[in-house]
Amino acid sequence: MSAWFAQHLAALRDALRRLAAAPLNSLLSLVVIGVTLTLPTAGWLAIENLRQLTGDVEGTQQISLFLALEAGRRDVAEIEARLRQERVGRWRFVSREDALKRLQAAEGMAEIIASLPHNPLPDAFVVTPADTRPESLESLAESFSRWPKVAHVQLDSAWVKRFDALLRLGRLVVLLLGVLFAGALVTITFSTIRLQILAQAAEIEVARLIGATDAFIQRPLHYFGALQGTLGGLCAALLVSAGFLMLAPAVGELARLYGTSFALRGLAAGDVVILSATGGVLGWLGARISVLMHLRQLL
Amino acid sequence: MIVAEALTKRYPEGREALRNVSFTISAGEMVLLTGHSGAGKSTLFRLLAAIERPTAGSIVINGQNLTALSRKAVPYLRRKLGLIFQDRKLLFDRTVLDNVLLPLAIVGHPPKEALRRAQAALAKVGLPNREKTFPIALSGGEQQRLAIARAVVNRPAIILADEPTANLDAGSAREILEIFVAFQQVGVTVLIATHDPVSLPIVQARTLRLDKGEMSEPGSEQALATR
Numbered sequence: 001m002s003a004w005f006a007q008h009l010a011a012l013r014d015a016l017r018r019l020a021a022a023p024l025n026s027l028l029s030l031v032v033i034g035v036t037l038t039l040p041t042a043g044w045l046a047i048e049n050l051r052q053l054t055g056d057v058e059g060t061q062q063i064s065l066f067l068a069l070e071a072g073r074r075d076v077a078e079i080e081a082r083l084r085q086e087r088v089g090r091w092r093f094v095s096r097e098d099a100l101k102r103l104q105a106a107e108g109m110a111e112i113i114a115s116l117p118h119n120p121l122p123d124a125f126v127v128t129p130a131d132t133r134p135e136s137l138e139s140l141a142e143s144f145s146r147w148p149k150v151a152h153v154q155l156d157s158a159w160v161k162r163f164d165a166l167l168r169l170g171r172l173v174v175l176l177l178g179v180l181f182a183g184a185l186v187t188i189t190f191s192t193i194r195l196q197i198l199a200q201a202a203e204i205e206v207a208r209l210i211g212a213t214d215a216f217i218q219r220p221l222h223y224f225g226a227l228q229g230t231l232g233g234l235c236a237a238l239l240v241s242a243g244f245l246m247l248a249p250a251v252g253e254l255a256r257l258y259g260t261s262f263a264l265r266g267l268a269a270g271d272v273v274i275l276s277a278t279g280g281v282l283g284w285l286g287a288r289i290s291v292l293m294h295l296r297q298l299l
Numbered sequence: 300m301i302v303a304e305a306l307t308k309r310y311p312e313g314r315e316a317l318r319n320v321s322f323t324i325s326a327g328e329m330v331l332l333t334g335h336s337g338a339g340k341s342t343l344f345r346l347l348a349a350i351e352r353p354t355a356g357s358i359v360i361n362g363q364n365l366t367a368l369s370r371k372a373v374p375y376l377r378r379k380l381g382l383i384f385q386d387r388k389l390l391f392d393r394t395v396l397d398n399v400l401l402p403l404a405i406v407g408h409p410p411k412e413a414l415r416r417a418q419a420a421l422a423k424v425g426l427p428n429r430e431k432t433f434p435i436a437l438s439g440g441e442q443q444r445l446a447i448a449r450a451v452v453n454r455p456a457i458i459l460a461d462e463p464t465a466n467l468d469a470g471s472a473r474e475i476l477e478i479f480v481a482f483q484q485v486g487v488t489v490l491i492a493t494h495d496p497v498s499l500p501i502v503q504a505r506t507l508r509l510d511k512g513e514m515s516e517p518g519s520e521q522a523l524a525t526r
């Protein structure tokens with residue numbers, strides 16, 4: 001066990017030595033990998049922020065229940081009881097008299113309304129649901145419409161739906177970007193490791209001739225790829241955080257002007273860990289493929 | 300102990316480099332493998348180190364049959380052999396010390412123990428105080444000492460040396476041979492391939508002679524001039 005550990009430690013040290021042996025090349029690779037990972041990460045962060053923004057905007061996601069004209073006090077009480085029982089969120093009752101009064105207050109409407117034989121407006125409930133996911137809103141509206149004496153249900157979430165579809169599209173774009181750039185990272189590592197193998201052809205040959213196993217030869221190369229990927233991930237985290245620091249004040253100012261308290265969300269420590277780990281795994285993968293393809297040719 | 304039986308090696312594009320070669324080398328023996336250039340000495344060396352596989356015949360080293368050896372087992376066989384290559388195969392971008400540390404790293408010795416062993420090996424071949432030097436700064440004889448130090452640092456029971464004194468002046472050649480003799484005297488089996496046995500001022504050794512891929516007098520014993 002400790003021999004196993006010592007061998008891995010030696011391989012890691014070897015990989016570090018190789019990284020440090022060509023500092024300019026290493027730095028260049030890290031920047032390239034960092035930039036590669038920056039784009040999908042920034043995209044993901046933007047989507048996360050937009051999602052949070054829609055969660056913050058209130059009052060736009062309402063469901064209006066219009067009762068039938070013949071509905072009486074008892075029907076209203078029944079609806080009220082159901083709303084309370086189902087715990088759908090907050091709601092407000094707008095009686096037909098209130099609605100008429102409000103309409104009369106509107107300019108130019110008073111005369112028209114005076115000419116009507118009776119109040120044409122129904123009683124209504126305006127519900128602000130607690131659960132604002134579009135699919136929940138839809139199913140809620142659907143169930144409302146089956147309640148007794150409910151004549152019409154209006155869901156004011158058309159723009160929310162549109163926005164949600166847009167978010168979903170954005171997420172898909174970010175996912176595709178992620179896959180594309182993951183492939184790029186694997187490719188970059190693949191070629192760095194290929195160069196490493198070529199540069200060390202003599203050393204690899206000698207090591208094999210005097211009893212090195214495949215694992216002994218491959219291990220430092222795997223570590224090199226994983227290390228480069230991990231550091232590249234950290235580099236990306238640095239770039240994204242720098243962009244965040246530049247944008248945050250401007251966004252805060254904008255939010256203040258609109259009277260909301262929205263604050264831009266940056267990369268959390270957990271995100272940085274995931275990003276570096278992803279870089280490490282992809283780097284290892286690129287190194288693994290390169291090793292499998294190029295080491296065989298050498299002997 | 301090395302037992303070779305009816306060894307034949309035919310290179311894909313060439314004629315037979317070895318034909319029906321049989322011999323036995325006992326543990327602790329010193330053997331000279333002689334023959335003109337092109338006789339098949341290096342081919343035999345590569346067969347013994349499992350760098351090449353024989354076309355026919357078998358090799359058994361210390362009870363291990365090389366012809367039945369799996370690819371995975373080859374490295375472990377080579378670790379038991381001290382190999383000195385005709386072209387030395389030193390790493391010129393590594394220091395003298397790092398060259399000797401390589402076999403120890405391969406076996407997986409802890410750093411302190413490895414350093415101690417490497418220094419001991421360098422002292423044994425007469426290369427002390429050159430640890431930080433690069434091989435390019437060494438003379439031909441010193442480079443050969445380094446190659447020997449790297450070969451023996453894992454204390455192999457068998458040393459195989461391919462033309463270890465080629466391109467060395469008589470004095471250096473003599474010193475190199477004395478190193479091999481010292482190893483043989485502590486029980487190591489030594490096989491030295493050379494195209495020029497006359498220039499070897501060797502003490503006592505059996506000679507195996509290869510002639511155009513065939514062993515002329517298999518197993519013939521021949522004491523060379525005592526110095």
Ligand SMILES: Nc1ncnc2c1ncn2[C@@H]1O[C@H](COP(=O)(O)OP(=O)(O)O)[C@@H](O)[C@H]1O
Nearest residue numbers: 310313316334335336337338339340341342343
């Ligand atoms: N890799 C090879 N491919 C084809 N022929 C080879 C190869 N190595 C050696 N030979 C041939 O095998 C014969 C023996 O070569 P070698 O074993 O190097 O002899 P020696 O070491 O005694 O000079 C020579 O004819 C040589 O040309």
Ligand SMILES: [Mg+2]
Nearest residue numbers: 340341385462
């Ligand atoms: Mg030769």
